[in-house]
Amino acid sequence: MCRAFPNTLKGPARIWFSRLTSNSIGTFKELIAQFASHFIGGHRYKKSIACLMSIKQREDETLRSYIACFNKEALSIDEVDDKILVAAFAIGLQKGKFLLSSYKNDSKTTSVVLYKATKYMNAKDALLVHEEKPKKRERQEES
Structure with missing residues (x-):
């Protein structure tokens, strides 16, 4: 041999x-x-769940960016329970409306949490668009 x-x-x-x-x-x-x-x-070793628990959303970080970072780390962990993923995701979130709604709704799976996060981000984006429209009209009327 x-x-x-x-x-x-x-x-x-x-x-x-x-x-x-x-x-x-x-x-x-x-x-x-x-x-x-x-x-x-x-050799690349799989990370432990402790790495996932240490991910925190920074004050200046968007929810979208936090989700991307969280998902990247979650993929590097071998055989993690979905309930642990949901808990780690919530623990890392900044205090705010989305965190409050996620505790109220008590989602059981990561896919449900991420779906709700996407809906929240889309709604927030839509509100920003509506807030910008009156400002543009005011500028046009002043001209």
Whole structure:
């Protein structure tokens, strides 16, 4: 197996293997251990739930931006319970109308929370558009 192993390697792994000194490894098990210890730094580990609990919405951060950040981190966590995702999401939210409504409605799944967040953001955007229209009319009338 030690002789067949190099044929399966490409790129940096092949270079690493070619630089090993002759007879420096006695068994296949030892070869595997050295290979793993050399390339373990490139391995991406899944994050823990604690990372998710530490995400907080900044004062100047929009809900949309917070959701994007939260979702990115949630994807990097392996086998997380949906109830924990919902709780972590709510814990990280800034105090405000959306946080209050999310506690009132007590959503059970992440998809429901994100759906409600999207509806909230769309409603908020629509209100901003309505607030801007009178200002534009006032400017046009002054001209």
